[in-house]
Each structure stands twice: as C-alpha cells, then as structure tokens.
Amino acid sequence: MTSRGTTRPAPRGRTAAALSALIMGASLAVAVPGQASAAARVDNPYAGATPYVNPDWSAKAAAEPGGAAVANEPSFVWMDRIAAIGGTPGARGLRAHLDTAVSQGADLFQVVVYNLPGRDCAALASNGELGPTELGRYKSDYIDPIADILADPAYASLRIVTLIEPDSLPNLVTNAGGTAGSTPECATMKANGNYEKGVGYALHTLGAIPNVYNYVDAAHHGWLGWDSNFVPAAAQFKKAATTEGATVSDVHGFIVNTANYSALREPHFKVTDSVNGTTVRQSRWVDWNYYVDELSFAQALRTELVRQGFAADLGMLVDTARNGWGGASRPTGPGLLTSADAYVDGGRTDRRIHAGNWCNQSGAGIGERPTTAPEPGIDAYVWAKPPGESDGSSRPVDNDEGKGFDRMCDPTYTGNGRNGYNLTGALPDSPVAGHWFSAQFRELLRNANPPLGGGNAG
Ligand code: BGC
Numbered sequence: 001m002t003s004r005g006t007t008r009p010a011p012r013g014r015t016a017a018a019l020s021a022l023i024m025g026a027s028l029a030v031a032v033p034g035q036a037s038a039a040a041r042v043d044n045p046y047a048g049a050t051p052y053v054n055p056d057w058s059a060k061a062a063a064e065p066g067g068a069a070v071a072n073e074p075s076f077v078w079m080d081r082i083a084a085i086g087g088t089p090g091a092r093g094l095r096a097h098l099d100t101a102v103s104q105g106a107d108l109f110q111v112v113v114y115n116l117p118g119r120d121c122a123a124l125a126s127n128g129e130l131g132p133t134e135l136g137r138y139k140s141d142y143i144d145p146i147a148d149i150l151a152d153p154a155y156a157s158l159r160i161v162t163l164i165e166p167d168s169l170p171n172l173v174t175n176a177g178g179t180a181g182s183t184p185e186c187a188t189m190k191a192n193g194n195y196e197k198g199v200g201y202a203l204h205t206l207g208a209i210p211n212v213y214n215y216v217d218a219a220h221h222g223w224l225g226w227d228s229n230f231v232p233a234a235a236q237f238k239k240a241a242t243t244e245g246a247t248v249s250d251v252h253g254f255i256v257n258t259a260n261y262s263a264l265r266e267p268h269f270k271v272t273d274s275v276n277g278t279t280v281r282q283s284r285w286v287d288w289n290y291y292v293d294e295l296s297f298a299q300a301l302r303t304e305l306v307r308q309g310f311a312a313d314l315g316m317l318v319d320t321a322r323n324g325w326g327g328a329s330r331p332t333g334p335g336l337l338t339s340a341d342a343y344v345d346g347g348r349t350d351r352r353i354h355a356g357n358w359c360n361q362s363g364a365g366i367g368e369r370p371t372t373a374p375e376p377g378i379d380a381y382v383w384a385k386p387p388g389e390s391d392g393s394s395r396p397v398d399n400d401e402g403k404g405f406d407r408m409c410d411p412t413y414t415g416n417g418r419n420g421y422n423l424t425g426a427l428p429d430s431p432v433a434g435h436w437f438s439a440q441f442r443e444l445l446r447n448a449n450p451p452l453g454g455g456n457a458g
Contacts, residue, residue, distance in 0.1 A: 041252070044315055045159040045213045046372040046380040049108035052077075052101035052158075056091050057386045060436050064388070066445050069452040074370050075321065075383040076110040076163060080434060081129050081401060082141050085149070094146060098155050109155075112163040112258075112384065113206070115142050116198045120167065121186035122175040122418065124404030125359065125392025125433045132185070135194045135201075143202050151209045160212045163317075163384055164202055166258045168195045169240055170219035173233045180417030193243075200243030207250030215317055216241065218254040220262040221297035222355030225289040234301070234308045241310075253315035254305065256298045259385035261323050261352060261361045264368060266293045268334040268347030275340045283344040285355070287420075292348075294318050295375060302377045315379035321387050324365035325349040326449025349449075356419035359391040359409035360427040360440055365447025388441030394430040403432045 051074035062071035077097050079085055087093030092100070094111070101109045117135050119128030130138055150160055168189075175181050176190035189195045199216070206212045216237055218224065224233045241251050257264075271292050273280045281288050291297040298316040306312055335346020351363045368374070371381045385391075392409035407413035408424050415421040430437050445452060 041210065041213065042159070043313055044373055044379045045108060045161055045252070049159055049372070050104075050106050051108040051110060051370065052097070052104060052106040054097065054386070055100060057388075061388060061441065064438060064441050064445070066452070067441065069445070070366060070369075070387065073383060074108075074110065075386040076112045078112040078114055078386075078434065079142075079146060080112070080114050080126075082115065082137075082145075085142070085145050094149050095152075098149065098152075098158065101158060102154065107157060108159045108161065110161045110163070110382065110384075111146075112166065113143070113146065113202055114163075114166055116165050116168050117194045118185060118189045119402075121189050122167070122171050122181065122183050123358075123392075123406045123408065125406035125409055127402050127404045129402040132188050132192060132194060135197055138194075138198050139201050139205075143198075143205050147205045147209065150206065150212055156211055158211060160209070161317075161382075162202075162206055162212055162214050163255055163258065164206075164214055164216045165195070165199050166217040166384075167219065168217070169199060169236050170217070170223055170233060172196070173236050174223065174229055175418070182417075196240040196243050199240040200246040203241055203250040204244055204246040207246065213252040214250055215253045215255045215315075216251055217258050218256050218301060220257040220260045221289065221291035221294055222260075222262050224301070225291040225297055227290065230290070230301070231304060234304045237305065238308050238310070248310050251310060251314070253317060253379055254298075254301065255317040255319060255382070255384065256301065257294045257319040257323060259319065259322075259391065260358055261325075261350065261364050262294050262297075262355065263323055263325055263348075263350040264294050264318060264320055264381075266348055266350070268331060268349070269344055271296070273343070275337055275343045278340045280340050280344050283340040285341070285344045285348060287355075289355075294323065295378070299375070299377045314377075316377055317380050317382050317384075318378060319384035320367035320369075320381040321383035321385045322361075322364050322367060322444055323350075324367035324444075324447060324449035325351055325363070326365045326451055327363070327447035329363060330447075330449060353425045354415070354419045354422040357408070357422070357425045359406065359424060360394075360430045360437065362411075362425050362427050362443075363447060364444060365449050366444045366452070367449065369450075387444045388436055388438070390430045390433055390435050390437040390440065391426075392430065392433045394426060394428055397432050399432050401432065401434070403434075 058071045061067040117130040118132035120126040171186045172190045176186040335343040368381045396405040409426045
C-alpha cells in the first residue's frame, strides 16, 4: 500500500558501507571487519519485522484492569536523560533493552532520542537536564554513548528506528519569536543554534550505523498545518539535517503526532467542506488550518519534504498511541449544518477543547494499534508515547529529572497563546512526565478507537 512499497527490491544504498559494496560489485550484505555482517537498509524497516515489546511498560499495562489487551503491543523506549542509557529505577538501560529484544527474537527496536540542550523550550513539563549551552555534553555524554551501544555487532540483526528529538525543530519554527506563542527560551535556542546542531550531530552520528533508521519529529497538523508554518518547517528540518556533518541521507523519514492527541482521520468533515458558503477552515476549531487530521498532514508534509530535497522514498510514521477518541462521546455522524462551527464541533472526533492542548487529555483513547505500511507514504502507525505515561504533573512535584511544572497540565489553568487561552482539558492529579498515570491509562483503554476486543474496557 505504501508508496515506499515493501516489494521494491533495491535497497536505499545510501550508507557508506552499502555504497562501497556497490562499488565493489559485492553483495549488499556487508561484512565490516570486526563486525557482524549488517544488511543494507531496507525501504520500510517495519515491513515483515517483529518489533520489541518493552517489558517494563508491558508489566505496568498488564497490571491495570483490562490492560492485558494492549500489554503486548510494541512501543518506543525513551532515552530521556543521560542516566536512562545505563538504566534508572524501574526502567532498564539501553543495552539491557537491546539484549532483551534479541532474546525476544525481535528484529526491530524503537528508541526516542530526547535530551537536547535547553529541551522543551515552549513548555516546562519536560524540561531536561542540559542547559541551553550544553551541546558538548549532549554529544559526548549522550549521543556518543548511545551510538557506541547501537553500533555493537551484537545488535546488528536489529533494525533500529530512532525518533529524533520531539518538538525541538517545530519549536524553532513557531515559538522562537514574533508569534503569540513565542518564549524567550525558544528564542535562545534559535539564536544559539544548539537544537539544529544537536539534531544534526545525532543524525550524522547515528546515521553512520548501518542498521539505524532515523526519523525526525515533525510535530502534528494542529502545530504546523498552516501555510505560514508548513513550508518553513520543512526548510527548518532540511537545515538541521545538513548541519554538523549530517546530510539528507541520514534521514530515513519523519514522524508526526509524537505524544500528541490529534486524530488520525476525521471521518465526518473534510477541510474542503463548507456550510452555508462558509468554509470549515473558518470554524473556531479548524482556525484556518489546511489540515484537519494527521493522515492528510503526514502525506502532504512528506510531499513537501521531498520537494525540498529529502529522499524521494521518505517514509512517515504516525504516533497513534493516544489519538483514538472513541467511547460514548465519539460522534457517529456529521454535525448540524446550521453553521461551520456547529458542523465541525458536532462531527469532530477529536474532543479536545483546543487543538493546542497536549497534556493528559481528558476523553482521549488509544488509537490504531501499531500497523505496518497502512497507507501510501506511511511506513507505520507506531506507539511513540507509551500509553499510561504522564505528559506532566498537574501540580508542582519535586524531582531529579529536570522536569518542571507546566500549567498546561493543570485542569484549572485558562491557557496561553499556544492554546488560544482556553482551558487545558488535562486530567487532574497527574504525576511528573513519564511516570505511570493509572487513571489516564484506564481512560485510554475505555475510549480506545478502534475499540479493544474482549470486554477489557472496565
Ligand atoms: C517525558 C519523558 C518520558 C516520555 C515518555 C516525556 O514527556 O518527558 O521523561 O520518558 O514522555 O513517557
């Protein structure tokens, strides 16, 4: 189904190793001295693959009522601080995850690279441990050790999918000056170039490992779907991907909706619809966006990225962990044709108060289960944000992870320029970002769409 058809026999042939093999007329299974033989990259790493199931997440999911229905789904492992590489209480380290993947018989491993200097510049919930100028530590204490582990021949049989630095480059596009949502922290990161350099370094360093597939984070339609953001975002991605030794060949693809809640598809209205002569783009919810869901956004962004110089066979991922929006409140048909607002608000499945809301969203459900090559241009639906892990705490909580308190996680907060000064829609009593949030997990199960089978929704 995908335009990056799984039947296409030719490999990408873009790694140095694969290239020299081609030059030598050798087989594309490349024997690097001192390393186990590494196969050349395939077009879609998800095709025919058995992904790793993270036992740490799985145990938490299985311990919840009904959680067994999803506990065996594959999700990404997050390297969200330097200590995560070696392992933290309750979460094994990178090498232990990879060893477990090998012993599971998996051949695909998914990891989020998330520790840039000055991380999370437009929010506080996932502020990180590195200050805005600590690019040197990012390289030497974070990316290099990760690269050393991923390059271990013991893991050569795994296709390793990396998700590069959620939110960072999109924040440079929309939140670094001149807009209502801008923050001084994002302006600093734009001025010092350390997001771009960090992403470039990560792409170049990890992209040199033949079995690594880098996917860069590209936000979601409710962030980059306006003309004023869409084309500049692709240019921003290109700039970072050609910095610090990286080239566009280090980018296998992009991911949208990471840890977000934007619906995959809005079945009851299209962006081209109008009501009594008023386009739905004028509705309060759509607010002049050119996209109303993630699938249309991902496919269009892919076209734009290729137009701006990324590989013609670029593949997209969509995080569908929490964008299901099922349950009793899910509309079953279009809204009333009395006004554009009534039509959109009555028919939209995304029940958020505002599309800029992102923290522990009330009413959300688990979305599509991880699926390979579901649509043209889409390599996979994946679970990047493991369901049940909090987006941030609803009150200030002391912690040693660098996590701040963001009022977007407080249900009583009336918002800021990035959510149009609306209520946040966040669930109450949430723990620090990344920590287990049982009440949210249970709600995600209840509101799953497609629904979960087997009476698990209790
Ligand atoms: C947190 C990370 C966590 C990740 C996955 C992020 O919001 O900042 O610490 O690992 O979510 O749950």
